[in-house]
Amino acid sequence: MKTVDAVLIGAGQRGANDYAPFALRYPDQLRFVAVAEPLAERRARFALQHQIPLDNQFENWETLLANPQMARAALICTQDQMHVGPALAALRAGYDVLLEKPIATTREGCRQIVSTAVGLNRQLYVCHVLRYTRHFQTMRQILQSGVLGQIINLDHRENVSWWHMSHSFVRGSWANRDESSPMILAKCCHDFDILMWILGRKCERLSSVGKLVHFRPENAPADAPERCLDDCPASETCPFYAPFIYVDLLPLWRNVAETSTGLIRLAIQAQLRAPGLVKALSAVAPIMRQVSDYRGWPRSVVTLDPIPESVLEALKTGPYGRCVYHCGNDVVDHQVVLMQFEGDISVTLTMHGHSHIEGRSTRIEGSHGQLQAFFGLGGSWIEVSEHRSGRSTRHDTTSEIGAAHGGGDEGLIAAFVRNIQEGRTQQALELAQQALESHLLAFAAEDARLGGQVVSTNKLDHN
Numbered sequence: 001m002k003t004v005d006a007v008l009i010g011a012g013q014r015g016a017n018d019y020a021p022f023a024l025r026y027p028d029q030l031r032f033v034a035v036a037e038p039l040a041e042r043r044a045r046f047a048l049q050h051q052i053p054l055d056n057q058f059e060n061w062e063t064l065l066a067n068p069q070m071a072r073a074a075l076i077c078t079q080d081q082m083h084v085g086p087a088l089a090a091l092r093a094g095y096d097v098l099l100e101k102p103i104a105t106t107r108e109g110c111r112q113i114v115s116t117a118v119g120l121n122r123q124l125y126v127c128h129v130l131r132y133t134r135h136f137q138t139m140r141q142i143l144q145s146g147v148l149g150q151i152i153n154l155d156h157r158e159n160v161s162w163w164h165m166s167h168s169f170v171r172g173s174w175a176n177r178d179e180s181s182p183m184i185l186a187k188c189c190h191d192f193d194i195l196m197w198i199l200g201r202k203c204e205r206l207s208s209v210g211k212l213v214h215f216r217p218e219n220a221p222a223d224a225p226e227r228c229l230d231d232c233p234a235s236e237t238c239p240f241y242a243p244f245i246y247v248d249l250l251p252l253w254r255n256v257a258e259t260s261t262g263l264i265r266l267a268i269q270a271q272l273r274a275p276g277l278v279k280a281l282s283a284v285a286p287i288m289r290q291v292s293d294y295r296g297w298p299r300s301v302v303t304l305d306p307i308p309e310s311v312l313e314a315l316k317t318g319p320y321g322r323c324v325y326h327c328g329n330d331v332v333d334h335q336v337v338l339m340q341f342e343g344d345i346s347v348t349l350t351m352h353g354h355s356h357i358e359g360r361s362t363r364i365e366g367s368h369g370q371l372q373a374f375f376g377l378g379g380s381w382i383e384v385s386e387h388r389s390g391r392s393t394r395h396d397t398t399s400e401i402g403a404a405h406g407g408g409d410e411g412l413i414a415a416f417v418r419n420i421q422e423g424r425t426q427q428a429l430e431l432a433q434q435a436l437e438s439h440l441l442a443f444a445a446e447d448a449r450l451g452g453q454v455v456s457t458n459k460l461d462h463n
């Protein structure tokens with residue numbers, strides 16, 4: 001198959017760190033020929049990694065896309081409110097597009113992008129990475145096998161851990177609705193998509209409640225300063241104390257250890273008890289190095305050089321060192337959506353940001369059996385119990401060690417490249433239409449929450 005040439009728009013966490021490494025691992029599949037990124041350090045680092053000549057390094061998407069088409073594909077990985085402009089321009093310039101979710105932050109924006117792709121017959125891949133995980137693919141197969149009988153009720157939870165919530169939705173880029181997205185769109189467009197995909201049915205109506213209750217100034221510890229490192233009196237007790245989350249990394253390791261197995265679990269347990277020993281062993285054991293020299297998310301968001309010394313320095317002045325009670329954030333920290341799906345299936349989706357353990361949990365009740373599942377940072381499983389035989393079957397759906405989003409990131413980019421190579425435009429456009437439906441459900445849920453109403457969702461063009 002021919003190597004797919006691509007341009008990257010937005011060399012941040014998702015574009016440069018999560019998707020682009022695929023091109024370094026499989027250079028015969030994907031090759032970056034140009035980049036647009038306003039931050040000089042990020043642009044230069046990406047250009048160096050992918051050997052992009054100076055002429056093909058641009059400060060923004062506008063200048064890159066003003067050039068004649070430079071490649072077959074464009075990856076658009078800018079922030080939520082910066083998707084419409086580059087997506088429309090790239091589609092019109094002839095690119096097949098991989099677009100980060102959310103498609104856009106308004107219904108109009110989402111519809112415009114999808115209809116433009118359809119009208120021009122270009123591939124549009126929205127990054128619903130969960131579809132490409134072993135976990136949700138297995139869950140879908142189980143439902144389709146009929147082993148659960150008639151599906152009656154589904155309870156799905158997006159359990160955002162307390163430290164991930166504080167990182168992304170309090171201190172980070174998704175803290176304010178007007179600057180990014182409502183949290184139900186940012187976090188759960190994935191879940192609406194998965195629910196429709198595994199059930200093979202649409203949602204007919206929904207209602208929703210939720211609010212921001214905890215991360216507010218009135219809940220700050222007494223005399224807490226604006227920044228953790230300015231002698232916060234709660235530094236020994238507050239779970240959100242920034243060095244505890246980003247320098248010690250204890251919350252991340254405890255979470256991964258909780259759901260992982262095998263060697264990685266042993267390595268993390270050793271790190272939690274004797275970090276000095278893990279560091280010493282890392283010279284001979286690569287798995288120990290993965291832990292002792294960890295430079296991934298969320299550290300990689302705090303600073304470009306995510307070693308502990310630079311992280312600590314960044315916490316002194318950067319956004320991730322702020323007290324979580326003084327961030328001016330306004331997105332919810334919990335929201336529940338109650339839905340009725342076709343076939344009178346009752347479905348609840350709970351998204352909350354105070355979970356002790358990060359992960360998505362699912363429980364499905366059928367007339368002939370039950371499914372319970374957990375999709376965690378360190379590992380995943382699905383258990384099916386059949387009513388008549390009493391038999392329980394456990395499926396280990398854990399992906400390869402360290403694979404982001406349970407292997408979904410790599411699965412998605414691989415599928416995007418393959419679909420371009422095989423010219424499967426129609427299939428890509430069907431996926432884009434389904435992605436649009438999931439976004440419309442998220443907008444409806446936000447309307448229902450704000451307006452306190454039941455919203456009818458059985459027509460795609462609902463307001």
Ligand SMILES: NC(=O)c1ccc[n+]([C@@H]2O[C@H](COP(=O)([O-])OP(=O)(O)OC[C@H]3O[C@@H](n4cnc5c(N)ncnc54)[C@H](O)[C@@H]3O)[C@@H](O)[C@H]2O)c1
Nearest residue numbers: 010011012013014036037060061077078079080100101127
């Ligand atoms: N699919 C998923 O599961 C998933 C997970 C996390 C984030 N996301 C989404 O991915 C997107 C990117 O998130 P991120 O964490 O990588 O953000 P980021 O801020 O790390 O990266 C965005 C990059 O775009 C650059 N940029 C800004 N203006 C630009 C311009 N005019 N031209 C080109 N580049 C420009 C920024 O400098 C930055 O480097 C967001 O929409 C986010 O919601 C998706």
